[in-house]
Amino acid sequence: MSATVKLIGFFDSPFAHRAEVALRLKGVPYELILEEDLHNKSELLLKSNPIHKKVPVLLHGDRTICESLVILEYVDEAFDGPPLLPVDPYGRAMARFWARFLDDKCSKPFWLSLWTEGEAQKGFVKEIKENLKLLEGQLVKGRKRFFGGDAVGYLDVASCGFAHWLPVFEEVAGVRLVTEEEYPDLCRWAKEYASDETVKQCLPDRAELLAHFTARKDFFVATAKAIMAPN
Amino acid sequence: MAVEKNNNGLQLLGFWVSPFAQRCHIALAEKGLSYESLEQDLSNKSELLLRANPVHKKIPVLLHGGRPICESLVILQYLDEAFPEASALLPSDPGARAHARFWAGFVDTKVFECGVRLWKRKAGSEPQVQARKEMVEALRTLDAELGDKPFLAGEAFGFVDVAVVPFAAWLVSYGRLGEFDVEEVCPRLVAWAERCGERESVAKSIHPPEKVWEFVGFLKNKLGDK
Numbered sequence: 001m002s003a004t005v006k007l008i009g010f011f012d013s014p015f016a017h018r019a020e021v022a023l024r025l026k027g028v029p030y031e032l033i034l035e036e037d038l039h040n041k042s043e044l045l046l047k048s049n050p051i052h053k054k055v056p057v058l059l060h061g062d063r064t065i066c067e068s069l070v071i072l073e074y075v076d077e078a079f080d081g082p083p084l085l086p087v088d089p090y091g092r093a094m095a096r097f098w099a100r101f102l103d104d105k106c107s108k109p110f111w112l113s114l115w116t117e118g119e120a121q122k123g124f125v126k127e128i129k130e131n132l133k134l135l136e137g138q139l140v141k142g143r144k145r146f147f148g149g150d151a152v153g154y155l156d157v158a159s160c161g162f163a164h165w166l167p168v169f170e171e172v173a174g175v176r177l178v179t180e181e182e183y184p185d186l187c188r189w190a191k192e193y194a195s196d197e198t199v200k201q202c203l204p205d206r207a208e209l210l211a212h213f214t215a216r217k218d219f220f221v222a223t224a225k226a227i228m229a230p231n
Numbered sequence: 232m233a234v235e236k237n238n239n240g241l242q243l244l245g246f247w248v249s250p251f252a253q254r255c256h257i258a259l260a261e262k263g264l265s266y267e268s269l270e271q272d273l274s275n276k277s278e279l280l281l282r283a284n285p286v287h288k289k290i291p292v293l294l295h296g297g298r299p300i301c302e303s304l305v306i307l308q309y310l311d312e313a314f315p316e317a318s319a320l321l322p323s324d325p326g327a328r329a330h331a332r333f334w335a336g337f338v339d340t341k342v343f344e345c346g347v348r349l350w351k352r353k354a355g356s357e358p359q360v361q362a363r364k365e366m367v368e369a370l371r372t373l374d375a376e377l378g379d380k381p382f383l384a385g386e387a388f389g390f391v392d393v394a395v396v397p398f399a400a401w402l403v404s405y406g407r408l409g410e411f412d413v414e415e416v417c418p419r420l421v422a423w424a425e426r427c428g429e430r431e432s433v434a435k436s437i438h439p440p441e442k443v444w445e446f447v448g449f450l451k452n453k454l455g456d457k
Contacts, residue, residue, distance in 0.1 A: 051337065051372060063326045070332045078325040089312035093300045100302055101286065134286060230358060 003061025005030040008045055010038055010055045011204050012212055014161035015068040019056040020202040021157050022072050026081035069099055072154055084154045095147070098138055099158035106131045108227065110166075114173040115224035121175075128177060135159065136186040145192055152196050156189075163190040164203050172213045239314075241266035242294040244280055246273055248446045250343070250397030251303040252291040253436045257393050258307050260432035262317035304335050307390060320390040327385075334376065334383060335394035341369040342398055349408040350447050353456045363409040367416050370405070374417035381426065388430060392423075396433055399424035403440035404447045 007023065007030050009016030023030045035042055035055060048057045049066045058065040058074065065074045076084040085092045106128060113124035138147055138155070147155035162178075167190075170176055180187045193199055213220075243259065243266055245252030259266050271280055271290050283292045283299035293300045293309065300309045311320050321328050348362035373395070377383055383391040402424065406413040414421055427433045 060326075063329075065326075065329045065333070067333055067336060070329050070336065073332065074325055074329040077328060089309055090295075090298060090300070092312060093305050093309040096305045096308065097300070097302055100305065105287075 004059075006033055006059040007031070008033045008035065008042075008048060008055055008057040008059070010035045012209055013055055014165050015054070016056040017160055017164075017202060017204070018068040018157050019058060019071045019075070021152075021160070021199055022075040022084060024198050024202060025084060025152060025157075026075055026079045028075065028079050028081070069103070069158065072099075072157060076154070082151065084148075084157065086148070086153070094138075095153070095155045095158075098135065098147070098155050101131070102135070102158055102161075106135075110177075111220075112224055112227060113177060114169055114175055115221045116228065120228065125175070125177065129182075132162065132178060132183060132186060135162070136183055136189075139185045139189050146189065152193065152199060156193055160193065160199075162186070163193040164206075165209070166190075168206060168209045168213060171210060172217055238265045238267045240296040242269055243267070244269050244271050244283065244290050244292040244294070246271055246290050248438060248443060249290060250401065253397035254303045254393055255291045255293060255306050255310075256436040257396065257432045258310055258320055260435065261320065261388075261393065262310060262314060264310070264314060264317055304332075304339075304394065307393065311390075320393055322384070322389060331384065331389065331391040331394075334373075334391045337369075338373070338395050338398060342366070342373070345369060346398075346401060346405055349405060350451050351455050354408070356456070359408075363411065366405055366409050367411055370402075370413075370417040370420065374420045377419050377423055379419075382423065388427065392427060396424065396427045397437055399427065400437045400440050400443045401447075404444045407444065408447070 005023065005028055007016070007019055009020060009032060011034060020030075020032065033044065035045060038055070041053060045055065045057065046053055048059065048064050049055075052066060054066070056066075056068055056071060058071045060074075060078065065071050072084060085095055109124045109127040109131065113121060113128045116124060144150075146152050147159065166178060170178070178186060194203060241259070241264060243252070243255050245255065245268060247270060256268070269279070271277060273290070276288060280290065280292065281288055283294060284290075284301045287301060289301070291301075291303055291306060293306045295309075295313065300306050307320055310317075321331055345362050345365045348358060349366060352359035352362060380386070382388050383395055399420070402413045402417075402421065406416075428437075
């Protein structure tokens with residue numbers, strides 16, 4: 001299908017980055033439509049993703065695809081180019097399992113480890129550190145350069161938040177989760193990922209991210225309080 | 232064209248009432264694959280389960296030639312890819328595949344997770360009332376997505392139906408916990424559930440709604456807020 005490809009994203013979103021880097025890895029030309037303010041979402045975004053109202057959204061001809069991991073697989077399947085997922089069924093299952101692990105098990109403790117305090121924070125820090133060790137374990141097996149092997153693949157893209165965004169969040173929050181001593185392979189991988197020729201074309205500028213997140217620190221703390229409230 | 236020898240090297244660690252395990256039973260039946268079903272005692276987890284799923288320590292786990300695959304939707308896709316000669320669950324068109332994955336994910340995050348809050352939080356408490364609203368909205372959304380189609384996947388029963396149908400047995404429970412009329416909120420989904428129930432794979436794998444309600448009572452007692 002040679003129809004136009006558009007991607008609705010937001011500059012600071014690692015989820016939008018997942019979708020954008022997938023398109024670039026497959027060599028697919030696309031138009032990037034950046035939301036200006038996620039507190040004031042565009043008509044296009046709300047119409048394209050009425051259920052979740054989130055970025056990224058991929059528009060391909062008359063198809064609308066939402067949810068970054070769903071978009072990753074769609075891009076892998078709809079377009080020619082180097083495969084993002086491993087070729088063998090078991091490898092594909094492992095990649096999908098670990099990507100889900102990141103979103104389902106890591107995002108909450110990661111967020112709360114940054115913006116809470118006291119005993120609760122200690123608990124979340126312990127949890128995310130254990131989870132990151134498990135993720136790192138996937139690199140150690142077979143001494144791989146990337147989760148995908150020699151080239152950036154699906155799980156590398158899915159893990160992008162821990163490569164480029166984590167250090168910025170650590171700086172804003174004043175919390176250190178990942179050190180080279182404790183996570184030598186994960187840190188090595190993070191450098192490899194962020195310096196990959198294709199990836200770095202669509203990574204947001206670190207200084208801009210830092211400024212943006214610093215300005216929103218109070219809001220982040222408030223979101224953490226809301227998550228912690230009994231629900 | 233299933234290979235019958237040694238149950239294809241397939242074992243499924245499950246739990247009778249788990250909708251996630253039921254997805255796998257239905258998928259294996261739809262694909263005509265024989266396997267060894269190993270019911271687990273979740274109050275006393277086996278060495279096998281803990282070794283096979285050290286990260287989550289949960290069922291379902293599929294073992295294929297001893298190698299574990301965890302997470303029900305990962306298992307469903309693995310079955311399609313490892314057994315391509317058996318009838319496919321996912322369609323071949325990338326757009327339709329994305330649609331299936333999106334809606335399967337929707338049920339996990341918007342229906343199942345909300346359902347847990349419905350029974351876990353004290354009836355009538357603020358969080359439980361909030362969960363009621365969210366459940367009604369989620370079911371209306373799913374009902375609208377089904378629309379006039381015979382199945383969520385379209386003309387034929389497919390991946391997304393396999394992913395969603397185990398939750399059909401929970402609708403009665405959700406309605407009682409949420410104090411809403413299921414027939415009024417999602418009439419098309421109710422009819423769809425009956426249609427799916429006529430399939431052998433589904434009839435053999437899911438339990439009647441009243442059995443699920445009994446189990447919900449047990450959960451509320453054991454793990455619910457007092």
